[in-house]
Amino acid sequence: MNNSKAIQVSGLTKYYGDLLAVDHISFEVPQGQVFGFLGPNGAGKTTTIRMLTGLTRPTEGNACVLGYDLATEITRIKKAIGVVPETSNLYDELSAWDNLVFMGQLYGVPRQERGERADALLRRFRLWEKRNTPFAKLSKGMKRALTVAAALVHCPQLVFLDEPTTGLDILSARSLRALIGQLRQEGVTVFLTTHYLEEAERLCDQIALIVKGRLVALDTVEGLKARVWGRATVEVTVGPSAEERLRFTAEDVVTALRLALAEAEQQRRPVLSVRTVGPTLEDAFIELTGLSAEVMLMEKGNQ
């Protein structure tokens, strides 16, 4: 087993009855990376996390997490990792501090260290003033922050975060992203699922694109973008009052520009400015998955 890999996955598969939720995926996550698992709702992201963290058993395939075999050493894996589930696993009636101490107990943090750890995490997450507040009474952003704090109580080397910023206000989401950056600096490996292209682009060393349970691509942001180079994107800003940007991608700049100008003309709107833009992660996503970027914004139940 190669120890520089935090996670090694081979042929991991999950059926729910007839539904193939995760379809023979294989990938490796090097230690110390922020690894993005990016895909629309229902793609199989949570199911993958649930398998890798021992919450549900794979139908086929196996994985190695922090050097431990998923099939036979799940207890060791569970002790070594931190998990931030989609829905918080903390207790509504316990205070912020008590939740952290309790979690420390579950993870086997020595009794005398639990309180100190809880104090340090509450300060780090700017929740010190809320230390005596029951979890249920915290704001959404604070709840998420405390849930992340709880996953770090035993100083894990690998943390799974399932859509940590979904549903958060801009400021809370921003501070959580900053924290993910800090974890990376501390050498912690982060497995992050998200359906936000921009978040993945900003945070991740590598991105796995997952659609309908299948791994469509795995590369760095630059690597993914490079796959759509050779195509040109032109952006025209149209007016007159409510400015709007129209983007067109074609095989070459001239064709893209013609398309953009034709659209502006058809809308009878004056062109205020024109620029060529390099491929975005969104362009790469569209090209590699055949889906529209709007698919990512669909919430559960609208698919």
Ligand SMILES: Nc1ncnc2c1ncn2[C@@H]1O[C@H](COP(=O)(O)OP(=O)(O)O)[C@@H](O)[C@H]1O
């Ligand atoms: N416990 C379950 N029982 C049956 N189907 C499930 C269950 N959990 C998830 N699914 C289905 O598996 C697919 C993948 O779901 P999920 O892993 O939650 O996707 P994501 O996290 O990417 O939104 C979806 O079609 C979902 O409806």
Ligand SMILES: [Mg+2]
């Ligand atoms: Mg999910």
